[in-house]
Amino acid sequence: MWVLLRSGYPFRILLSLRGKWMGRRGLPRSLVPGPPRRRYRKEALPALEAPVLPVTVTEIRQYLRAHGIPFQDGHSCLQAPSPFLGDSQLKDQTGATSSFSLYINKTTGRFLCMTSLAEGSWEDFQASVEGRRDGDREGILFSETPGAEDSEEIRRIWDRAIPLWELPEPEEAQLARVMFGLTKVADDTLKRFSVRYLRPARSLVFPWFSPGGLGLRGLKLLGAEGQGDGVHYVETTIPRPGAYHNLFGLPLISRRDVEVVLTSRELDSLALNQSTGLPTLALPRGTTCLPPALLPYLEQFRRIVLWLGDDLRSWEAAKLFARKLNPKRCSLVRPGDQHPRPLEAVNKGLNLFRILRSALPAWHKSIVSFRQLREEVLGELSNVEQVAGVRWSRFPDLNRLLKGHRKGELTVFTGPTGSGKTTFISEYALDLCTQGVNTLWGSFEISNVRLARIMLTQFAVGRLEEQLDRYDEWADRFEDLPLYFMTFHGQQSIRTVIDTMQHAVYVYDICHVVIDNLQFMMGHEQLSTDRIAAQDYIVGAFRKFATDSSCHVTLVIHPRKEDDDKELQTASIFGSAKASQEADNVLILQDRKLVTGPGKRYLQVSKNRFDGDVGVFPLEFNKNSLTFSIPPKSKARLKKIKDDNGLEAKKPSSGKKGAVSQNSKTCSGEAPNPYQPDPSKLSR
Numbered sequence: 001m002w003v004l005l006r007s008g009y010p011f012r013i014l015l016s017l018r019g020k021w022m023g024r025r026g027l028p029r030s031l032v033p034g035p036p037r038r039r040y041r042k043e044a045l046p047a048l049e050a051p052v053l054p055v056t057v058t059e060i061r062q063y064l065r066a067h068g069i070p071f072q073d074g075h076s077c078l079q080a081p082s083p084f085l086g087d088s089q090l091k092d093q094t095g096a097t098s099s100f101s102l103y104i105n106k107t108t109g110r111f112l113c114m115t116s117l118a119e120g121s122w123e124d125f126q127a128s129v130e131g132r133r134d135g136d137r138e139g140i141l142f143s144e145t146p147g148a149e150d151s152e153e154i155r156r157i158w159d160r161a162i163p164l165w166e167l168p169e170p171e172e173a174q175l176a177r178v179m180f181g182l183t184k185v186a187d188d189t190l191k192r193f194s195v196r197y198l199r200p201a202r203s204l205v206f207p208w209f210s211p212g213g214l215g216l217r218g219l220k221l222l223g224a225e226g227q228g229d230g231v232h233y234v235e236t237t238i239p240r241p242g243a244y245h246n247l248f249g250l251p252l253i254s255r256r257d258v259e260v261v262l263t264s265r266e267l268d269s270l271a272l273n274q275s276t277g278l279p280t281l282a283l284p285r286g287t288t289c290l291p292p293a294l295l296p297y298l299e300q301f302r303r304i305v306l307w308l309g310d311d312l313r314s315w316e317a318a319k320l321f322a323r324k325l326n327p328k329r330c331s332l333v334r335p336g337d338q339h340p341r342p343l344e345a346v347n348k349g350l351n352l353f354r355i356l357r358s359a360l361p362a363w364h365k366s367i368v369s370f371r372q373l374r375e376e377v378l379g380e381l382s383n384v385e386q387v388a389g390v391r392w393s394r395f396p397d398l399n400r401l402l403k404g405h406r407k408g409e410l411t412v413f414t415g416p417t418g419s420g421k422t423t424f425i426s427e428y429a430l431d432l433c434t435q436g437v438n439t440l441w442g443s444f445e446i447s448n449v450r451l452a453r454i455m456l457t458q459f460a461v462g463r464l465e466e467q468l469d470r471y472d473e474w475a476d477r478f479e480d481l482p483l484y485f486m487t488f489h490g491q492q493s494i495r496t497v498i499d500t501m502q503h504a505v506y507v508y509d510i511c512h513v514v515i516d517n518l519q520f521m522m523g524h525e526q527l528s529t530d531r532i533a534a535q536d537y538i539v540g541a542f543r544k545f546a547t548d549s550s551c552h553v554t555l556v557i558h559p560r561k562e563d564d565d566k567e568l569q570t571a572s573i574f575g576s577a578k579a580s581q582e583a584d585n586v587l588i589l590q591d592r593k594l595v596t597g598p599g600k601r602y603l604q605v606s607k608n609r610f611d612g613d614v615g616v617f618p619l620e621f622n623k624n625s626l627t628f629s630i631p632p633k634s635k636a637r638l639k640k641i642k643d644d645n646g647l648e649a650k651k652p653s654s655g656k657k658g659a660v661s662q663n664s665k666t667c668s669g670e671a672p673n674p675y676q677p678d679p680s681k682l683s684r
């Protein structure tokens, strides 16, 4: 878990404890180097940052010109001579182009020197150019190699792993090939990509080599478990996912290659490369994110085809990644029956060249015709389930009403003071985050430590105070969630907040931003008319951000002061009607009981732009776990009550509000997710 710090540098918060991840993630304990140890990271990590004032590409260019530094304009970076090279490294470089080994990201200003592997922020670069290098930061700029503990693990696993064809039992090799779908992938291909197999963990091992073949920087282990008719893959990386920046296949790319196909899995890259001979690279964390740190390695390509998978999520990720890579050079393979993922296409005997030729340009002009849209519309119609978004695992009733959590929408959430808004929204966002929705929190009212504590308690579904010996297990797992916090506290300007959100979308591929709450951006206007105008402006800014960035924004807004015995309505949201008009969804936490159903609160969905279903469902607060979701055993009971009676609000008001959805089905199709991961499973 990363924290965006106002000072400009992110820190892993001190929850960052490695503990006994190896055993936890299913690898044999024999490979675990000694007893679990606590390791505090005190240093700033060099990889990512959130500048206070984001630098623009114009400013970067002006600065380089003003300092007489030559540069070339690239797709996503500016290339310049590196000030981080020793004399010998400089001598090695011949020709004008190869001496431009410094890549400066046009959006963040962050740099990477491809020769020395120094990297840092725009401020670090300026300090270096102006001869005011900070000795303390120097080590950080070059801290590329994995920590000693990681190196030991990496080496130990790599040495134990062997090529598949060297397995002593042919049946074992055959079984592994079947499990990983590699029956049509030749030994030669596996050899070229240096893929090995770790027998004790029954996992494939993909190496991450330093550029220039200077040793191993990391590994990814891929385990396969049979699940019904299909296979479920489990990935483990060293270093942990946030620092695993391997573009698998990079050592096979030649400087002269100008085209590449990007895939979301190593297995797809193997299959694609084998059957087409084209350069292929696999993203380190699939469709989850494209860290900007990888962009310099992709600068050399004039054309990039993104073939990320066969579902809508892959399609959405491809569109987002293309924005970062520069859409003008990107083409996207549309998921569909005739376009499965590359490994499957090879196994089905499909013509991969034909699929690649059908890739659509990512670049859209401002005006498009229906001809350009018709494929997208068809995609939506044939993937209705996926279009509805990510479904909650803890709140089946939210799935029933809202159908899912979709990108690009604005949700407004309100409820009486002290009714549990923060507590509820924390669990609602955590639920999505555990399912891979990259989440950014803006908690202006309570500190991040308090918020993280609430979330961790909800994650563990119990009081951690009473099981401190398990703290590390939970904290380790929690840390791997794609969860980030803005470090703002108290009043903030909307501009700063939106800038930070934009930065986070770019750097961390954030899909959901939670703002708790809007009142903290309203400044100190005393007149109510000024306050209402300010709120309208802020709501408009969040709406625009959600649409432009294809990111969901959940905005907590306090209600107007109303009689305590009156139920809140959409019109009770503070300010003018702008908030509810702009919102795609309006949720109200009502602090009163439903006649039927457990709990002393209920949640009301009073607006749903996606398909219009509105309604209510009960919330039962559990003080120990700080959760509102209904534990699995009570779900059956609740369903029975619903089936028997339907639900009714105690004091229903007019219209659809207060009544259970009439036109929605019982949520039968919801994912059979367990309520929460069982901590006992963590320390297998």
Ligand SMILES: Nc1ncnc2c1ncn2[C@@H]1O[C@H](COP(=O)(O)OP(=O)(O)OP(=O)(O)O)[C@@H](O)[C@H]1O
Binding pocket: 415, 416, 417, 418, 419, 420, 421, 422, 423, 424, 445, 601, 621, 626
């Ligand atoms: N349903 C509930 N029943 C009892 N206590 C609750 C309930 N929900 C939350 N709480 C507790 O009430 C306190 C306030 O909750 P929370 O901060 O989530 O409310 P809020 O609506 O966000 O407050 P505010 O209006 O100040 O923003 C917390 O200590 C929380 O644990």
